[in-house]
Amino acid sequence: MRHVPHLYISGPWEAPELSLSDAHLRHLSSVLRLAAGAPVTYTDGAGSRGDGWFRGDRIERGEESGSAPMSPQVVVASAPPRTSARLRFVVEKLAELGVDRLIWLQTRFGEGRPPRMNKATAWAEAALEQSRGIWLMGIEGPVPLTQLDSSTLWVAERESKPPPSVVNGGTLVIGPEAGFAEGEIPAAARRLSLGSRVLRVETAAIAGATVLLEKSGRLSQ
Amino acid sequence: MRHVPHLYISGPWEAPELSLSDAHLRHLSSVLRLAAGAPVTYTDGAGSRGDGWFRGDRIERGEESGSAPMSPQVVVASAPPRTSARLRFVVEKLAELGVDRLIWLQTRFGEGRPPRMNKATAWAEAALEQSRGIWLMGIEGPVPLTQLDSSTLWVAERESKPPPSVVNGGTLVIGPEAGFAEGEIPAAARRLSLGSRVLRVETAAIAGATVLLEKSGRLSQ
Numbered sequence: 001m002r003h004v005p006h007l008y009i010s011g012p013w014e015a016p017e018l019s020l021s022d023a024h025l026r027h028l029s030s031v032l033r034l035a036a037g038a039p040v041t042y043t044d045g046a047g048s049r050g051d052g053w054f055r056g057d058r059i060e061r062g063e064e065s066g067s068a069p070m071s072p073q074v075v076v077a078s079a080p081p082r083t084s085a086r087l088r089f090v091v092e093k094l095a096e097l098g099v100d101r102l103i104w105l106q107t108r109f110g111e112g113r114p115p116r117m118n119k120a121t122a123w124a125e126a127a128l129e130q131s132r133g134i135w136l137m138g139i140e141g142p143v144p145l146t147q148l149d150s151s152t153l154w155v156a157e158r159e160s161k162p163p164p165s166v167v168n169g170g171t172l173v174i175g176p177e178a179g180f181a182e183g184e185i186p187a188a189a190r191r192l193s194l195g196s197r198v199l200r201v202e203t204a205a206i207a208g209a210t211v212l213l214e215k216s217g218r219l220s221q
Numbered sequence: 222m223r224h225v226p227h228l229y230i231s232g233p234w235e236a237p238e239l240s241l242s243d244a245h246l247r248h249l250s251s252v253l254r255l256a257a258g259a260p261v262t263y264t265d266g267a268g269s270r271g272d273g274w275f276r277g278d279r280i281e282r283g284e285e286s287g288s289a290p291m292s293p294q295v296v297v298a299s300a301p302p303r304t305s306a307r308l309r310f311v312v313e314k315l316a317e318l319g320v321d322r323l324i325w326l327q328t329r330f331g332e333g334r335p336p337r338m339n340k341a342t343a344w345a346e347a348a349l350e351q352s353r354g355i356w357l358m359g360i361e362g363p364v365p366l367t368q369l370d371s372s373t374l375w376v377a378e379r380e381s382k383p384p385p386s387v388v389n390g391g392t393l394v395i396g397p398e399a400g401f402a403e404g405e406i407p408a409a410a411r412r413l414s415l416g417s418r419v420l421r422v423e424t425a426a427i428a429g430a431t432v433l434l435e436k437s438g439r440l441s442q
Binding site for chain 1: 224306310314317318319351352353381382383384386414415416417418419420421424428431432434435438440441442
Protein backbone atom coordinates (compact mmCIF):
# COMPACT_ATOMS: atom_id res chain seq x y z
CA MET A 1 0.00 0.00 0.00
CA ARG A 2 1.82 3.08 -1.19
CA HIS A 3 0.51 6.56 -0.63
CA VAL A 4 0.38 9.06 -3.47
CA PRO A 5 2.99 11.74 -2.57
CA HIS A 6 1.46 14.78 -0.89
CA LEU A 7 3.36 18.04 -1.48
CA TYR A 8 3.34 21.36 0.31
CA ILE A 9 3.66 24.08 -2.35
CA SER A 10 2.98 27.55 -0.97
CA GLY A 11 0.45 29.71 -2.81
CA PRO A 12 -0.87 31.66 -4.49
CA TRP A 13 -0.89 29.17 -7.37
CA GLU A 14 -1.09 31.15 -10.58
CA ALA A 15 0.32 29.24 -13.56
CA PRO A 16 -1.27 25.97 -14.75
CA GLU A 17 1.90 24.20 -13.64
CA LEU A 18 3.66 24.48 -10.28
CA SER A 19 7.43 24.41 -10.11
CA LEU A 20 9.11 22.12 -7.60
CA SER A 21 11.78 22.98 -5.06
CA ASP A 22 15.13 21.20 -5.37
CA ALA A 23 14.30 19.22 -2.25
CA HIS A 24 10.95 18.05 -3.67
CA LEU A 25 12.55 17.23 -6.99
CA ARG A 26 15.26 15.14 -5.36
CA HIS A 27 12.72 13.36 -3.17
CA LEU A 28 10.30 12.54 -5.98
CA SER A 29 12.92 11.56 -8.58
CA SER A 30 15.74 10.00 -6.58
CA VAL A 31 14.11 8.69 -3.42
CA LEU A 32 10.64 7.70 -4.64
CA ARG A 33 11.74 7.21 -8.29
CA LEU A 34 8.39 8.54 -9.40
CA ALA A 35 7.62 8.14 -13.13
CA ALA A 36 6.53 11.13 -15.19
CA GLY A 37 2.73 11.20 -15.23
CA ALA A 38 2.39 9.69 -11.75
CA PRO A 39 -0.39 11.17 -9.61
CA VAL A 40 0.43 13.49 -6.72
CA THR A 41 -1.62 15.61 -4.36
CA TYR A 42 -0.60 19.09 -3.29
CA THR A 43 -1.65 21.71 -0.77
CA ASP A 44 -0.87 25.36 -0.12
CA GLY A 45 -1.10 24.76 3.64
CA ALA A 46 -3.93 27.29 3.70
CA GLY A 47 -6.90 25.00 3.07
CA SER A 48 -6.46 24.26 -0.65
CA ARG A 49 -5.73 20.83 -2.02
CA GLY A 50 -5.29 19.56 -5.58
CA ASP A 51 -4.91 16.30 -7.46
CA GLY A 52 -2.21 16.62 -10.09
CA TRP A 53 0.54 14.83 -11.98
CA PHE A 54 4.28 14.72 -11.71
CA ARG A 55 5.80 16.07 -14.95
CA GLY A 56 9.52 15.48 -14.41
CA ASP A 57 10.40 18.87 -12.99
CA ARG A 58 7.02 20.35 -12.14
CA ILE A 59 3.44 19.51 -11.19
CA GLU A 60 0.57 19.73 -13.61
CA ARG A 61 -2.42 21.01 -11.69
CA GLY A 62 -5.70 19.07 -11.74
CA GLU A 63 -8.92 19.31 -9.79
CA GLU A 64 -8.64 21.57 -6.77
CA SER A 65 -10.78 22.36 -3.75
CA GLY A 66 -10.60 24.75 -0.83
CA SER A 67 -11.78 24.36 2.76
CA ALA A 68 -12.77 26.78 5.49
CA PRO A 69 -10.40 26.92 8.47
CA MET A 70 -10.83 24.17 11.07
CA SER A 71 -13.11 25.15 13.92
CA PRO A 72 -12.68 25.59 16.81
CA GLN A 73 -9.02 26.53 16.57
CA VAL A 74 -6.59 24.68 18.82
CA VAL A 75 -3.35 26.43 19.73
CA VAL A 76 -0.44 25.25 21.88
CA ALA A 77 1.72 27.77 23.76
CA SER A 78 4.72 25.87 25.10
CA ALA A 79 7.94 26.57 26.90
CA PRO A 80 10.67 25.15 24.64
CA PRO A 81 12.13 21.85 25.85
CA ARG A 82 15.89 21.81 26.32
CA THR A 83 17.21 19.48 23.63
CA SER A 84 17.03 19.63 19.89
CA ALA A 85 15.42 16.16 19.59
CA ARG A 86 12.65 17.16 21.97
CA LEU A 87 12.09 20.52 20.26
CA ARG A 88 11.73 18.70 16.98
CA PHE A 89 9.25 16.19 18.42
CA VAL A 90 7.05 18.99 19.75
CA VAL A 91 6.91 20.72 16.38
CA GLU A 92 6.56 17.55 14.31
CA LYS A 93 3.93 15.83 16.47
CA LEU A 94 1.74 18.91 16.98
CA ALA A 95 1.86 19.61 13.23
CA GLU A 96 0.96 15.99 12.44
CA LEU A 97 -1.99 16.05 14.84
CA GLY A 98 -3.35 19.20 13.21
CA VAL A 99 -2.72 21.83 15.89
CA ASP A 100 -3.36 25.21 14.23
CA ARG A 101 -0.61 27.31 15.83
CA LEU A 102 2.38 26.73 18.08
CA ILE A 103 3.52 29.70 20.17
CA TRP A 104 6.86 29.44 22.01
CA LEU A 105 6.53 30.79 25.53
CA GLN A 106 9.02 32.94 27.37
CA THR A 107 8.79 31.98 31.05
CA ARG A 108 10.63 32.93 34.22
CA PHE A 109 12.04 29.44 34.89
CA GLY A 110 12.28 28.15 31.31
CA GLU A 111 15.69 26.85 30.31
CA GLY A 112 15.13 25.86 26.69
CA ARG A 113 15.38 28.08 23.64
CA PRO A 114 13.13 27.90 20.57
CA PRO A 115 14.68 26.38 17.44
CA ARG A 116 15.55 28.68 14.57
CA MET A 117 12.38 29.62 12.73
CA ASN A 118 13.42 28.21 9.33
CA LYS A 119 14.27 24.88 10.96
CA ALA A 120 10.97 24.73 12.86
CA THR A 121 9.03 25.66 9.73
CA ALA A 122 10.76 22.91 7.74
CA TRP A 123 9.77 20.35 10.41
CA ALA A 124 6.15 21.56 10.31
CA GLU A 125 6.08 21.43 6.49
CA ALA A 126 7.45 17.87 6.45
CA ALA A 127 4.85 16.85 9.04
CA LEU A 128 2.09 18.46 6.93
CA GLU A 129 3.15 16.37 3.93
CA GLN A 130 3.57 13.21 5.99
CA SER A 131 0.14 13.56 7.58
CA ARG A 132 -1.54 14.64 4.31
CA GLY A 133 -2.99 17.76 5.92
CA ILE A 134 -4.07 20.98 4.21
CA TRP A 135 -3.40 23.46 7.02
CA LEU A 136 0.22 24.27 7.81
CA MET A 137 0.77 24.82 11.54
CA GLY A 138 1.79 28.42 12.22
CA ILE A 139 4.78 29.00 14.52
CA GLU A 140 5.24 32.18 16.56
CA GLY A 141 7.06 33.65 19.53
CA PRO A 142 8.75 33.57 21.89
CA VAL A 143 6.31 35.71 23.87
CA PRO A 144 5.43 35.92 27.57
CA LEU A 145 2.05 34.60 28.75
CA THR A 146 0.81 38.14 29.32
CA GLN A 147 0.69 38.68 25.56
CA LEU A 148 -1.91 35.94 25.06
CA ASP A 149 -5.66 36.41 25.47
CA SER A 150 -6.11 35.01 28.98
CA SER A 151 -9.76 34.07 28.44
CA THR A 152 -8.78 31.34 25.95
CA LEU A 153 -6.04 29.71 28.04
CA TRP A 154 -5.95 26.13 29.32
CA VAL A 155 -2.96 25.56 31.57
CA ALA A 156 -1.82 21.93 31.63
CA GLU A 157 -1.38 20.76 35.18
CA ARG A 158 -0.38 17.66 37.11
CA GLU A 159 -3.64 16.90 38.79
CA SER A 160 -6.11 14.04 38.88
CA LYS A 161 -9.31 15.68 37.77
CA PRO A 162 -11.34 14.76 34.70
CA PRO A 163 -11.22 17.39 31.94
CA PRO A 164 -14.51 19.02 30.87
CA SER A 165 -16.33 16.71 28.47
CA VAL A 166 -16.69 19.32 25.74
CA VAL A 167 -14.27 22.14 25.03
CA ASN A 168 -14.50 24.91 22.47
CA GLY A 169 -10.85 24.96 21.44
CA GLY A 170 -8.45 27.44 22.99
CA THR A 171 -4.77 27.76 23.79
CA LEU A 172 -3.09 24.99 25.75
CA VAL A 173 -0.30 26.36 27.95
CA ILE A 174 2.66 24.09 28.73
CA GLY A 175 5.05 25.40 31.34
CA PRO A 176 8.75 24.59 31.66
CA GLU A 177 9.81 21.58 33.74
CA ALA A 178 10.72 23.89 36.64
CA GLY A 179 7.13 25.21 36.68
CA PHE A 180 5.70 28.70 36.56
CA ALA A 181 6.67 31.51 38.89
CA GLU A 182 4.13 32.89 41.31
CA GLY A 183 1.70 35.18 39.49
CA GLU A 184 2.97 34.17 36.06
CA ILE A 185 -0.29 32.44 35.10
CA PRO A 186 -3.15 34.90 34.47
CA ALA A 187 -6.00 34.48 36.97
CA ALA A 188 -8.55 33.95 34.17
CA ALA A 189 -6.76 30.88 32.76
CA ARG A 190 -8.55 27.54 33.10
CA ARG A 191 -6.80 24.30 34.09
CA LEU A 192 -6.51 21.10 32.10
CA SER A 193 -5.52 18.11 34.21
CA LEU A 194 -3.26 15.56 32.58
CA GLY A 195 -3.09 13.05 35.44
CA SER A 196 -0.83 12.48 38.41
CA ARG A 197 2.40 11.79 36.51
CA VAL A 198 5.06 14.46 36.05
CA LEU A 199 5.31 14.85 32.28
CA ARG A 200 8.18 16.24 30.29
CA VAL A 201 7.39 19.37 28.29
CA GLU A 202 7.05 17.54 24.98
CA THR A 203 4.90 14.78 26.49
CA ALA A 204 2.54 17.27 28.12
CA ALA A 205 2.34 19.24 24.86
CA ILE A 206 1.43 16.19 22.75
CA ALA A 207 -0.90 14.52 25.27
CA GLY A 208 -2.54 17.85 26.16
CA ALA A 209 -3.04 18.78 22.51
CA THR A 210 -4.62 15.37 21.90
CA VAL A 211 -7.08 15.91 24.77
CA LEU A 212 -7.90 19.46 23.63
CA LEU A 213 -8.36 18.41 19.98
CA GLU A 214 -10.52 15.43 20.97
CA LYS A 215 -12.71 17.37 23.44
CA SER A 216 -13.14 20.10 20.81
CA GLY A 217 -14.41 17.57 18.26
CA ARG A 218 -11.41 18.17 16.03
CA LEU A 219 -10.50 14.47 15.72
CA SER A 220 -13.94 13.75 14.31
CA GLN A 221 -14.03 16.43 11.62
CA MET B 222 11.37 24.44 42.45
CA ARG B 223 13.42 21.30 42.64
CA HIS B 224 11.87 17.86 42.81
CA VAL B 225 13.02 15.36 45.40
CA PRO B 226 14.78 12.59 43.39
CA HIS B 227 12.52 9.61 42.70
CA LEU B 228 14.35 6.28 42.34
CA TYR B 229 13.35 2.99 40.82
CA ILE B 230 14.81 0.22 43.02
CA SER B 231 13.43 -3.19 42.18
CA GLY B 232 11.98 -5.28 45.00
CA PRO B 233 11.59 -7.19 47.15
CA TRP B 234 13.04 -4.74 49.64
CA GLU B 235 14.36 -6.70 52.60
CA ALA B 236 17.09 -4.87 54.49
CA PRO B 237 16.37 -1.53 56.26
CA GLU B 238 18.71 0.10 53.76
CA LEU B 239 18.61 -0.22 49.97
CA SER B 240 21.84 -0.29 48.02
CA LEU B 241 22.18 1.94 44.99
CA SER B 242 23.28 1.00 41.49
CA ASP B 243 26.42 2.64 40.12
CA ALA B 244 24.25 4.67 37.76
CA HIS B 245 22.07 5.95 40.60
CA LEU B 246 25.09 6.69 42.72
CA ARG B 247 26.74 8.69 39.95
CA HIS B 248 23.55 10.59 39.25
CA LEU B 249 22.81 11.47 42.87
CA SER B 250 26.40 12.33 43.88
CA SER B 251 27.95 13.79 40.77
CA VAL B 252 25.06 15.19 38.76
CA LEU B 253 22.64 16.30 41.48
CA ARG B 254 25.39 16.72 44.15
CA LEU B 255 22.92 15.52 46.76
CA ALA B 256 24.05 15.94 50.36
CA ALA B 257 23.97 12.97 52.73
CA GLY B 258 20.67 13.02 54.60
CA ALA B 259 18.76 14.58 51.69
CA PRO B 260 15.24 13.22 51.19
CA VAL B 261 14.48 10.92 48.26
CA THR B 262 11.47 8.89 47.21
CA TYR B 263 11.71 5.37 45.81
CA THR B 264 9.48 2.82 44.14
CA ASP B 265 9.71 -0.86 43.24
CA GLY B 266 7.73 -0.21 40.04
CA ALA B 267 5.12 -2.62 41.38
CA GLY B 268 2.91 -0.24 43.33
CA SER B 269 5.10 0.46 46.37
CA ARG B 270 6.54 3.84 47.20
CA GLY B 271 8.67 5.07 50.06
CA ASP B 272 10.04 8.30 51.52
CA GLY B 273 13.66 7.84 52.53
CA TRP B 274 17.04 9.51 52.85
CA PHE B 275 20.21 9.49 50.82
CA ARG B 276 23.04 8.05 52.94
CA GLY B 277 26.05 8.49 50.69
CA ASP B 278 26.02 5.09 49.04
CA ARG B 279 22.61 3.73 49.95
CA ILE B 280 19.05 4.73 50.81
CA GLU B 281 17.67 4.60 54.32
CA ARG B 282 14.07 3.45 54.09
CA GLY B 283 11.30 5.52 55.68
CA GLU B 284 7.53 5.44 55.52
CA GLU B 285 6.23 3.18 52.76
CA SER B 286 2.89 2.49 51.15
CA GLY B 287 1.56 0.12 48.52
CA SER B 288 -1.18 0.59 45.95
CA ALA B 289 -3.47 -1.77 44.06
CA PRO B 290 -2.81 -1.97 40.31
CA MET B 291 -4.33 0.79 38.19
CA SER B 292 -7.74 -0.05 36.82
CA PRO B 293 -8.79 -0.49 34.09
CA GLN B 294 -5.49 -1.58 32.55
CA VAL B 295 -4.37 0.20 29.38
CA VAL B 296 -2.03 -1.67 27.06
CA VAL B 297 -0.48 -0.56 23.76
CA ALA B 298 0.42 -3.15 21.10
CA SER B 299 2.48 -1.35 18.47
CA ALA B 300 4.41 -2.15 15.34
CA PRO B 301 7.94 -0.86 16.01
CA PRO B 302 8.77 2.39 14.20
CA ARG B 303 11.84 2.30 12.00
CA THR B 304 14.37 4.56 13.69
CA SER B 305 16.00 4.39 17.08
CA ALA B 306 14.89 7.90 18.06
CA ARG B 307 11.26 7.02 17.34
CA LEU B 308 11.48 3.67 19.14
CA ARG B 309 12.80 5.44 22.17
CA PHE B 310 10.11 8.07 21.96
CA VAL B 311 7.36 5.41 21.96
CA VAL B 312 8.78 3.63 25.01
CA GLU B 313 9.58 6.79 26.95
CA LYS B 314 6.32 8.62 26.31
CA LEU B 315 4.03 5.65 26.95
CA ALA B 316 5.91 4.90 30.18
CA GLU B 317 5.64 8.55 31.28
CA LEU B 318 1.90 8.62 30.59
CA GLY B 319 1.36 5.51 32.70
CA VAL B 320 0.52 2.87 30.07
CA ASP B 321 0.64 -0.49 31.88
CA ARG B 322 2.21 -2.66 29.17
CA LEU B 323 3.77 -2.18 25.76
CA ILE B 324 3.66 -5.17 23.42
CA TRP B 325 5.69 -5.02 20.20
CA LEU B 326 3.67 -6.33 17.27
CA GLN B 327 4.89 -8.55 14.49
CA THR B 328 2.97 -7.56 11.36
CA ARG B 329 3.02 -8.56 7.72
CA PHE B 330 4.08 -5.11 6.41
CA GLY B 331 6.03 -3.86 9.42
CA GLU B 332 9.56 -2.70 8.65
CA GLY B 333 10.84 -1.72 12.09
CA ARG B 334 12.43 -3.98 14.67
CA PRO B 335 11.97 -3.74 18.44
CA PRO B 336 14.87 -2.30 20.43
CA ARG B 337 16.95 -4.67 22.54
CA MET B 338 15.00 -5.50 25.69
CA ASN B 339 17.60 -4.15 28.15
CA LYS B 340 17.67 -0.86 26.26
CA ALA B 341 13.88 -0.56 26.19
CA THR B 342 13.64 -1.45 29.88
CA ALA B 343 16.22 1.21 30.76
CA TRP B 344 14.17 3.83 28.86
CA ALA B 345 11.00 2.76 30.71
CA GLU B 346 12.78 2.87 34.09
CA ALA B 347 14.14 6.37 33.43
CA ALA B 348 10.64 7.51 32.40
CA LEU B 349 9.18 5.99 35.58
CA GLU B 350 11.62 8.00 37.68
CA GLN B 351 11.14 11.15 35.64
CA SER B 352 7.35 10.97 35.89
CA ARG B 353 7.39 9.92 39.57
CA GLY B 354 5.24 6.87 38.89
CA ILE B 355 4.98 3.69 40.96
CA TRP B 356 4.14 1.19 38.19
CA LEU B 357 6.90 0.25 35.77
CA MET B 358 5.56 -0.29 32.24
CA GLY B 359 6.00 -3.92 31.19
CA ILE B 360 7.50 -4.57 27.74
CA GLU B 361 6.80 -7.75 25.76
CA GLY B 362 6.91 -9.25 22.30
CA PRO B 363 7.27 -9.23 19.43
CA VAL B 364 4.09 -11.26 18.90
CA PRO B 365 1.54 -11.39 16.07
CA LEU B 366 -1.93 -9.93 16.63
CA THR B 367 -3.43 -13.43 16.76
CA GLN B 368 -1.74 -13.99 20.13
CA LEU B 369 -3.68 -11.16 21.79
CA ASP B 370 -7.19 -11.48 23.23
CA SER B 371 -9.22 -10.03 20.35
CA SER B 372 -12.13 -8.95 22.57
CA THR B 373 -9.96 -6.30 24.25
CA LEU B 374 -8.50 -4.75 21.09
CA TRP B 375 -8.90 -1.17 19.88
CA VAL B 376 -7.35 -0.69 16.47
CA ALA B 377 -6.24 2.90 15.84
CA GLU B 378 -7.51 4.08 12.50
CA ARG B 379 -7.45 7.16 10.30
CA GLU B 380 -11.07 8.08 10.36
CA SER B 381 -13.16 11.03 11.45
CA LYS B 382 -15.51 9.49 13.97
CA PRO B 383 -15.80 10.45 17.62
CA PRO B 384 -14.44 7.79 20.01
CA PRO B 385 -16.88 6.28 22.54
CA SER B 386 -17.25 8.64 25.50
CA VAL B 387 -16.34 6.01 28.09
CA VAL B 388 -13.99 3.09 27.59
CA ASN B 389 -13.07 0.31 29.99
CA GLY B 390 -9.37 0.10 29.15
CA GLY B 391 -8.12 -2.46 26.66
CA THR B 392 -5.29 -2.89 24.19
CA LEU B 393 -4.64 -0.17 21.63
CA VAL B 394 -3.31 -1.62 18.39
CA ILE B 395 -1.00 0.54 16.25
CA GLY B 396 -0.22 -0.84 12.82
CA PRO B 397 2.90 -0.18 10.77
CA GLU B 398 2.96 2.82 8.41
CA ALA B 399 2.26 0.50 5.45
CA GLY B 400 -0.95 -0.68 7.14
CA PHE B 401 -2.26 -4.13 7.99
CA ALA B 402 -2.63 -6.95 5.49
CA GLU B 403 -6.10 -8.19 4.59
CA GLY B 404 -7.43 -10.40 7.37
CA GLU B 405 -4.62 -9.47 9.76
CA ILE B 406 -6.97 -7.63 12.15
CA PRO B 407 -9.25 -9.97 14.12
CA ALA B 408 -12.93 -9.43 13.29
CA ALA B 409 -13.80 -8.85 16.95
CA ALA B 410 -11.45 -5.86 17.29
CA ARG B 411 -13.06 -2.46 17.82
CA ARG B 412 -11.88 0.74 16.08
CA LEU B 413 -10.55 3.91 17.66
CA SER B 414 -10.57 6.88 15.30
CA LEU B 415 -7.72 9.33 15.63
CA GLY B 416 -8.85 11.86 13.01
CA SER B 417 -8.28 12.37 9.32
CA ARG B 418 -4.50 12.92 9.43
CA VAL B 419 -2.05 10.15 8.58
CA LEU B 420 -0.04 9.72 11.77
CA ARG B 421 3.38 8.19 12.16
CA VAL B 422 3.52 5.07 14.33
CA GLU B 423 4.88 6.88 17.38
CA THR B 424 2.39 9.75 17.04
CA ALA B 425 -0.57 7.36 16.78
CA ALA B 426 0.74 5.37 19.76
CA ILE B 427 1.05 8.42 22.01
CA ALA B 428 -2.13 10.20 20.90
CA GLY B 429 -4.12 6.94 20.94
CA ALA B 430 -2.82 5.99 24.39
CA THR B 431 -3.78 9.46 25.64
CA VAL B 432 -7.33 9.04 24.31
CA LEU B 433 -7.64 5.52 25.75
CA LEU B 434 -6.26 6.55 29.17
CA GLU B 435 -8.51 9.61 29.29
CA LYS B 436 -11.69 7.78 28.20
CA SER B 437 -10.90 5.05 30.75
CA GLY B 438 -10.71 7.59 33.56
CA ARG B 439 -7.02 6.87 34.08
CA LEU B 440 -5.94 10.51 33.88
CA SER B 441 -8.26 11.36 36.76
CA GLN B 442 -7.14 8.65 39.19
